[in-house]
Amino acid sequence: MSRQLTTLSTQQVEALTLATEPYLSCEQCFQVVDAYVESVASGRPDDAPLGLKEHLAGCAACADEADSLLELVRD
């Protein structure tokens, strides 16, 4: 079975071609995201492990959970 895809939105094009190097897995993201979120809450957003920002840009689920964790830490 095959269906036809005839259009892509600009957002979809951007999502499909996003540069996510250096590679960081979802499991590695989970391991380090708590410390990173505390860095952000302390005004040090550049203290990100290698590849974490790229991962969060490319993984909507991990990004949403990091945002939520940041809200909890700031609350």
Place this chain on the structure above:
Amino acid sequence: MTAPQDVPTSPALFQVDRTDAPRSNPDWVAALAVPGPAHEEALRDLHALMVRAARHQVWRMRTLVPGVGAGALDELANGAADDALVALLAKLGTFEGRSRFTTWAYKFAVLEAAVQVRRQAWRGREVSFEDVTMVFGVRGEDCVGPAEELEAVDLAAALGRAMSEVLTPYQRRIAVALLVDEVPIDVLAQRLATSRGALYKTLHVVRARLRAALADSGHLPRRTDDGRAEPGRPVEEVSPCPAS
């Protein structure tokens, strides 16, 4: 933005308890690791923390499950907190103290609650996983407008060709399901009996292959080994529109 109908608008059930017990990181680990009265008290406090974080996450995502009432959402949050507590205790030995223990604990509850809400939102919905034929063409009417629009149309067409040519059917299905159909990654992982990590890895490879193909065709700048982008060809050279 207003909440959809049937979504509880009062967060009364979702008021989070402030149970940040004043324990240091080593105190938390010691209390949870050794049986005794302090262990029971720490477990209760930890469970309260997990409920707080799970409720927070469920409330954030409530618009994804508009037909679910406040009571059911709270039940979902409590179930997620229970599951997260079990997951955390299994990983207690991996806590390295790089963040506060409470932050470390919250992330387990946030993850579990988020996964459960996404699955609840897609319960009963079919996920299309058939292969996709890319039939992007550039139509005559696309060949009018500002240069930016022409460039965008051309890039989308080139991307469609690259998806047909450089991706395997499996990679194409994963990419379309996640980024075009917007199936949540946890839902797709469950339906395919795989993991979020495995799907993200596939997506990472897909993106690299597509960018390489588009760099070869001059539609994207090629990246140097240190990650810097080299300039691409001018858009005139890759325009799909015939010269009039």
